[in-house]
Amino acid sequence: xxxxxxxxxxxxxxxxxxxxxxxxxxxxxxxxxxxxxxxxxxxxxxxxxxxxxxxxxxxxxxxxxxxxxxxxxxxxxxxxxxxxxxxxxxxxxxxxxxxxxxxxxxxxxxxxxxxxxxxxxxxxxxxxxxxxxxxxxxxxxxxxxxxxxxxxxxxxxxxxxxxxxxxxxxxxxxxxxxxxxxxxxxxxxxxxxxxxxxxxxxxxxxxxxxxxxxxxxxxxxxxxxxxxxxxxxxxxxxxxxxxxxxxxxxxxxxxxxxxxxxxxxxxxxxxxxxxxxxxxxxxxxxxxxxxxxxxxxxxxxxxxxxxxxxxxxxxxxxxxxxxxxxxxxxxxxxxxxxxxxxxxxxxxxxxxxxxxxxxxxxxxxxxxxxxxxxxxxxxxxxxxxxxxxxxxxxxxxxxxxxxxxxxxxxxxxxxxxxxxxxxxxxxxxxxxxx
Amino acid sequence: xxxxxxxxxxxxxxxxxxxxxxxxxxxxxxxxxxxxxxxxxxxxxxxxxxxxxxxxxxxxxxxxxxxxxxxxxxxxxxxxxxxxxxxxxxxxxxxxxxxxxxxxxxxxxxxxxxxxxxxxxxxxxxxxxxxxxxxxxxxxxxxxxxxxxxxxxxxxxxxxxxxxxxxxxxxxxxxxx
Numbered sequence: 001x002x003x004x005x006x007x008x009x010x011x012x013x014x015x016x017x018x019x020x021x022x023x024x025x026x027x028x029x030x031x032x033x034x035x036x037x038x039x040x041x042x043x044x045x046x047x048x049x050x051x052x053x054x055x056x057x058x059x060x061x062x063x064x065x066x067x068x069x070x071x072x073x074x075x076x077x078x079x080x081x082x083x084x085x086x087x088x089x090x091x092x093x094x095x096x097x098x099x100x101x102x103x104x105x106x107x108x109x110x111x112x113x114x115x116x117x118x119x120x121x122x123x124x125x126x127x128x129x130x131x132x133x134x135x136x137x138x139x140x141x142x143x144x145x146x147x148x149x150x151x152x153x154x155x156x157x158x159x160x161x162x163x164x165x166x167x168x169x170x171x172x173x174x175x176x177x178x179x180x181x182x183x184x185x186x187x188x189x190x191x192x193x194x195x196x197x198x199x200x201x202x203x204x205x206x207x208x209x210x211x212x213x214x215x216x217x218x219x220x221x222x223x224x225x226x227x228x229x230x231x232x233x234x235x236x237x238x239x240x241x242x243x244x245x246x247x248x249x250x251x252x253x254x255x256x257x258x259x260x261x262x263x264x265x266x267x268x269x270x271x272x273x274x275x276x277x278x279x280x281x282x283x284x285x286x287x288x289x290x291x292x293x294x295x296x297x298x299x300x301x302x303x304x305x306x307x308x309x310x311x312x313x314x315x316x317x318x319x320x321x322x323x324x325x326x327x328x329x330x331x332x333x334x335x336x337x338x339x340x341x342x343x344x345x346x347x348x349x350x351x352x353x354x355x356x357x358x359x360x361x362x363x364x365x366x367x368x369x370x371x372x373x374x375x376x377x378x379x380x381x382x383x384x385x386x387x388x389x390x391x392x393x394x395x396x397x398x399x400x401x402x403x404x405x406x407x408x409x410x411x412x413x414x415x416x417x418x419x420x421x422x423x424x425x426x427x428x429x430x431x432x433x434x
Numbered sequence: 435x436x437x438x439x440x441x442x443x444x445x446x447x448x449x450x451x452x453x454x455x456x457x458x459x460x461x462x463x464x465x466x467x468x469x470x471x472x473x474x475x476x477x478x479x480x481x482x483x484x485x486x487x488x489x490x491x492x493x494x495x496x497x498x499x500x501x502x503x504x505x506x507x508x509x510x511x512x513x514x515x516x517x518x519x520x521x522x523x524x525x526x527x528x529x530x531x532x533x534x535x536x537x538x539x540x541x542x543x544x545x546x547x548x549x550x551x552x553x554x555x556x557x558x559x560x561x562x563x564x565x566x567x568x569x570x571x572x573x574x575x576x577x578x579x580x581x582x583x584x585x586x587x588x589x590x591x592x593x594x595x596x597x598x599x600x601x602x603x604x605x606x607x608x609x610x611x
Contacts, residue, residue, distance in 0.1 A: 090556035131570035169499035186459035248560035
């Protein structure tokens with residue numbers, strides 16, 4: 001049992017809690033909505049969220065209230081809310097639990113956000129593989145519609161908020177907010193060039209907010225208990241509230257652990273997740289999903305909040321913490337992630353489309369003991385020419401595994417190449433570099 | 435019966451959710467895939483007609499997404515996650531087991547048309563790996579024994595009680611709280 005107060009996982013950890021509307025209402029569910037919709041001015045709801053310091057839980061960590069504030073005030077046409085439930089960052093599996101175990105907590109957050117930004121329609125863009133999750137959400141929406149929390153004329157206030165589940169179809173890039181909008185419009189999920197931002201030109205070119213599942217699930221609690229309460233949790237002033245960290249890899253008890261932002265990696269891995277699975281010590285960890293650079297046991301006391309993880313040279317990202325034990329080949333691990341990015345590159349920007357293929361080829365060659373010392377420079381050169389030169393942040397993400405493993409475990413690359421030289425294997429001709 | 439007639443009500447319901455017809459493309463492709471196990475060319479033409487799109491607009495979209503099949507698949511489509519988090523806890527071994535048990539490699543189907551195998555990227559179940567998805571269901575924390583039971587269940591009854599329910603991991607510890 002966690003020594004910290006739980007917010008998002010509290011209900012679902014109660015014995016017998018099913019996530020039905022009745023169960024959710026018993027825990028005080030939909031009280032925030034009852035006390036807010038039609039009673040508090042939408043601008044005040046935005047102000048409350050801004051004051052709470054809530055930042056996006058999808059990966060970028062942008063302040064939610066500020067994001068809402070970018071919507072044009074005087075625009076008369078429709079606005080949209082999109083709940084980003086695409087959860088496809090390797091290492092991340094929290095949204096799945098939030099949706100499947102306590103769907104109404106997410107729905108209440110969605111309706112509150114709709115009210116604050118003046119949206120009458122919300123789409124939950126859920127990753128296509130989560131068939132069970134989409135069914136659970138649809139059933140919950142049905143319950144909430146009958147109870148008057150969702151749909152036309154919510155609780156007789158005259159406010160409308162329709163919520164629809166929209167399944168993706170298997171594309172990592174659709175977690176990027178503008179790619180998500182393209183996909184929701186029935187197109188290929190290619191990220192858009194920004195600006196214009198979704199706040200002014202989003203879904204169907206209308207003002208749109210895209211928020212992550214976990215971000216939205218926090219809203220009922222912030223409204224009910226007040227922004228000051230929320231802002232005091234975690235690492236104020238910049239990283240407030242809790243995070244549901246997803247621990248995976250070589251630990252004894254992998255899984256979702258909700259802790260206040262700012263606990264150390266050591267506490268998360270050794271107290272909550274039970275430590276390493278065997279007597280092998282930790283060799284490496286990733287603090288925030290596949291897009292976050294690898295860190296070493298020297299970083300175990302880094303606080304898990306946006307600022308401290310960034311200062312350590314990585315990022316808090318989506319909260320997916322993957323732990324690797326001694327004996328894991330870092331070249332192999334980086335290649336596995338690189339193969340993921342190669343598979344998932346949408347193909348819009350040539351540095352990413354072509355570069356990811358070259359990175360995979362070069363990494364495979366090194367791992368197969370057919371590499372040469374120049375390959376290391378080739379890798380770094382490629383990384384340098386991808387990061388920051390693409391439309392979306394995918395380019396920065398895909399080079400993280402290789403750059404960080406080369407930084408901390410360069411010797412492993414060198415050893416593989418030395419073995420290749422010793423074996424005197426026939427190697428392919430050098431790749432021409434311009 | 436044509437696709438649009440057979441699913442008239444479901445299609446109308448989906449279309450009512452979006453102000454722009456094209457948004458219904460992916461949902462309609464899912465219905466077409468459910469119908470045949472893959473999206474047929476005639477279904478693509480019908481969907482294009484329904485949504486006032488050109489056939490290339492449908493085709494360019496369908497080929498972007500990995501979940502749509504353009505050719506017939508086995509009755510059970512086994513997709514094993516091979517990304518790093520699952521690979522750390524043995525997903526490569528799971529693929530080897532399946533290869534040995536069914537005699538197919540990723541990308542192939544068994545001769546009896548029952549099983550197809552794919553090695554896929556992350557399915558968001560990293561804490562409960564190694565894992566696989568078969569049709570709509572997740573199967574997590576795989577062992578060889580569990581895999582045998584799942585395959586036997588699918589052969590005999592078409593489903594398996596070992597599939598995942600609403601996800602929560604770790605499960606709540608009762609008694610000591």
